Amino acid sequence: MSSYQKNKQEFDCADIEEYVQQYLDNVLDEEKKRLFEEHIEYCLPCDKKIEFERRFKEIIRLKAKENLPHETIDKKLKELLENLS
Amino acid sequence: MVTDKQKEFAKLIEPHLPSLYNTALRMTHNQNDAEDLVQDTLFKAYRALDQFQKDTNFRAWVFRILVNTFITAYRKAIRQPQKVSYDDMEEFFLYKRLDETVTIQEVPKEEFLENLFDDDVKEALDNLPYQFRLVVLLCDVEGFSYNEIANIIDAPLGTVMSRLYRGRKLLQRYLWNYAKKRGYITDEFLPKK
Numbered sequence: 552m553s554s555y556q557k558n559k560q561e562f563d564c565a566d567i568e569e570y571v572q573q574y575l576d577n578v579l580d581e582e583k584k585r586l587f588e589e590h591i592e593y594c595l596p597c598d599k600k601i602e603f604e605r606r607f608k609e610i611i612r613l614k615a616k617e618n619l620p621h622e623t624i625d626k627k628l629k630e631l632l633e634n635l636s
Numbered sequence: 637m638v639t640d641k642q643k644e645f646a647k648l649i650e651p652h653l654p655s656l657y658n659t660a661l662r663m664t665h666n667q668n669d670a671e672d673l674v675q676d677t678l679f680k681a682y683r684a685l686d687q688f689q690k691d692t693n694f695r696a697w698v699f700r701i702l703v704n705t706f707i708t709a710y711r712k713a714i715r716q717p718q719k720v721s722y723d724d725m726e727e728f729f730l731y732k733r734l735d736e737t738v739t740i741q742e743v744p745k746e747e748f749l750e751n752l753f754d755d756d757v758k759e760a761l762d763n764l765p766y767q768f769r770l771v772v773l774l775c776d777v778e779g780f781s782y783n784e785i786a787n788i789i790d791a792p793l794g795t796v797m798s799r800l801y802r803g804r805k806l807l808q809r810y811l812w813n814y815a816k817k818r819g820y821i822t823d824e825f826l827p828k829k
C-alpha cells in the first residue's frame with residue numbers, strides 16, 4: 552500500500568488481502584489490527600476467507616508433524632549420548 | 637561413562653528432538669539423511685554448549701545449528717534455487733478455487749482441508765523450494781516468531797516475511813493440484829458462470 556494512504560480510517564477488501572497473513576501471524580500493529588477486525592466484522596466474504604486461512608495454517612501444522620514414538624526418541628537419545636563420549 | 641555435561645545436554649535437548657527430526661525429515665526428504673542431519677546437529681550443539689548463553693532461547697539456538705548444518709551439507713544440491721514463477725501468486729488461492737467449484741459449493745470449504753491426507757501435505761511441503769519450505773516449517777509447524785526465524789536462518793525480517801507468504805501461497809497451489817490429480821476434485825465440476 553502506498554504511504555499516502557496510511558491515515559485511512561477504514562480497511563477495504565483489498566487491504567484485507569494485503570494484510571491477511573500478518574493478521575493471522577499476529578504481527579499487525581494495534582491500529583491496523585483494529586481496522587482489520589472492523590472490516591471482517593461486517594464483511595462476511597472476507598470473514599469467511601480469514602477463517603479458511605486460519606484453518607489452513609492449523610492443518611499444515613497438524614498434518615506435517617511426524618509422530619515419532621516415544622521409544623524411538625529415547626533410543627536415539629541414548630545412542631547419541633554414548634556417541635558423544 | 638556419561639558425564640555431567642552430557643546429562644545436562646541430554647536434558648536440554650530431549651524436548652526438542654521430535655521437532656528437530658521432523659524438520660530434518662522435511663528438509664532432506666528421507667529418514668537416513670534426516671537422522672544424520674540431527675546427529676551432526678547434536679554433535680555441534682554439544683561441542684558449542686559452552687557458547688550457549690543460559691536464559692536465552694535454546695530451541696532457537698539449536699535450530700540455527702540445524703539450519704547451518706543443513707546448508708553446509710547440501711550446499712551443492714541447493715546452490716541453484718528452483719525457479720519459481722511469481723505470476724498469479726494471489727492471496728486466498730485455494731479458497732477462490734474451491735469457491736468456483738460447483739460440486740463442493742454447498743460443503744464448508746474447511747472440509748477440503750480436513751480431508752487432505754498427511755502425506756499430501758508432506759509431499760506439498762517437500763516440493764517447495766527449500767528457502768520457502770524452511771521458513772514455512774519454522775513458522776507454521778514449529779511456531780517460531782518472525783524474529784526468531786530471522787535469527788535462525790540469518791536473514792533480514794523482510795526476507796523471512798516474503799518467503800513465508802510466498803511459501804504458503806505456493807503450498808495452496810500444490811495442494812490444489814494434488815487434489816485434482818488424486819480425484820478429490822473431479823472433472824464433473826463446472827466453473828461458476
Ligand SMILES: [Zn+2]
Nearest residue numbers: 563564594597
Ligand atoms: Zn471485505
